[in-house]
Amino acid sequence: MTLSLPGKSIFFGNIKGGVGKSTLCMFLYEILREKLSHYKTHLIDTDPQMTASTVLRGMMPAEEIRQLPTGDHFDGVGISSLDGLIKNTLIDENNIIFIDSGAGRLGSMMQVVRLTDVIIVPTSLSWTDLRPTLEFIHNIDEHKQDYGITNPHIVMVPNRISPNQRDYSILNDFVKDINVIIAPPISDYAIVRNKSHGYKGISDIKGSKFHAELDRLASFLISHAISGELDRIYGT
Ligand SMILES: Nc1ncnc2c1ncn2[C@@H]1O[C@H](COP(=O)(O)OP(=O)(O)OP(=O)(O)O)[C@@H](O)[C@H]1O
Ligand SMILES: [Mg+2]
Incomplete structure (x- = not known):
């Protein structure tokens, strides 16, 4: 039942908007591309707003960045071309795809989500973000169980954590019945907010605490998600 493709794909998703999907996608794309x-x-940018791809297009070789907006009303076409593009790319084991997505389209995206190896789900710890996020990952987990599949592995990334909110262990209680991994957190940084309209790339934040946290997150993703560690644990 599990569709196993040799390449790797990482999907940035959450039903809740504004949680940091595009921000983390852009920075992690650059860091992981190096590592x-x-x-x-x-x-592949599937968000009709195309934030991440528009920004990265100016900085990366053109063939690396693709725009395939999948809005609600052209789901059929959008999703099947996306599905084809992902499958074709992942035939080559040397390929790794990052997919940014817009908020709020779980139903139509599930077909794509289940093709991916890892779903990165950023969330703040505010209840407004956390409640829909928990519902979202619960739905994916249930879908995986219903279909007897182990992909995608769900990685929750606590984002915009305030310096005095260091204890994010409450998350463990909320997710104890769900197969999810909680990644090292990213703090709330003015440097990120201020640069949202002028992303200057990873070189611009080198040496900052933000960069150190992103680097730690990237290494965590490599060892826990990309290198196949989770596949070994869950036996795919
Ligand atoms: N760690 C952080 N510290 C400070 N600000 C952040 C952080 N992460 C994201 N932001 C800010 O939060 C806002 C939303 O981030 P972003 O656009 O990445 O979210 P998104 O999930 O992609 O939103 P959408 O659902 O609209 O696509 C942006 O202004 C961004 O700069
Ligand atoms: Mg976005």
Whole structure:
């Protein structure tokens, strides 16, 4: 039942908007592109707003960045071309795809989500973000159980954590019945907010605490999600 493709795909998703999907997608794309130099990286932007791809297009080789907006009313076409593009790209084990997505389209995206290896789900710890996020990951987990599939592995990324909110262990209680991994957190940084309209790339934040946290997150993703560690644990 599990569709296993040799390449790797990482989906940035959450039913809740504004949680940091595009921000983390852009920065992690750049960092992981450097760290995983034996892979050929690709970014597919499915968000009709096309934030991440528009920004990264100015900085990366054109063939790495693709725009395939999948809005609600052209789901059929959008989703099947996306599905084809992902499958074709992942036939090559040296390819790794990052997919940014817009908020709020779980039903139509599930077909794509289940093709992916890892879903990165950013959330703040505010209840407004956390409640829909928990519902979202619960739905994916249920879908995986219903279909007897182990992909995608769900990785929750606590984002915009305030310096005095260091204890995010409450998350563990909320997710104890769900197969989810909680990644190292990313703090709330003015440097990120201020640069939202002028992303200057990873070189611009090197040496900052923000960069150190992103780097820690990237290494965590490599060892816990990309390197196949989770596949070994869950037996795919
Ligand atoms: N760690 C952070 N610290 C400070 N600000 C952040 C952080 N992460 C994201 N933001 C800010 O939060 C806002 C929303 O982030 P972003 O656009 O990445 O969210 P999104 O999930 O992609 O939203 P959408 O659902 O609209 O696509 C942006 O202004 C961004 O700069
Ligand atoms: Mg976005």
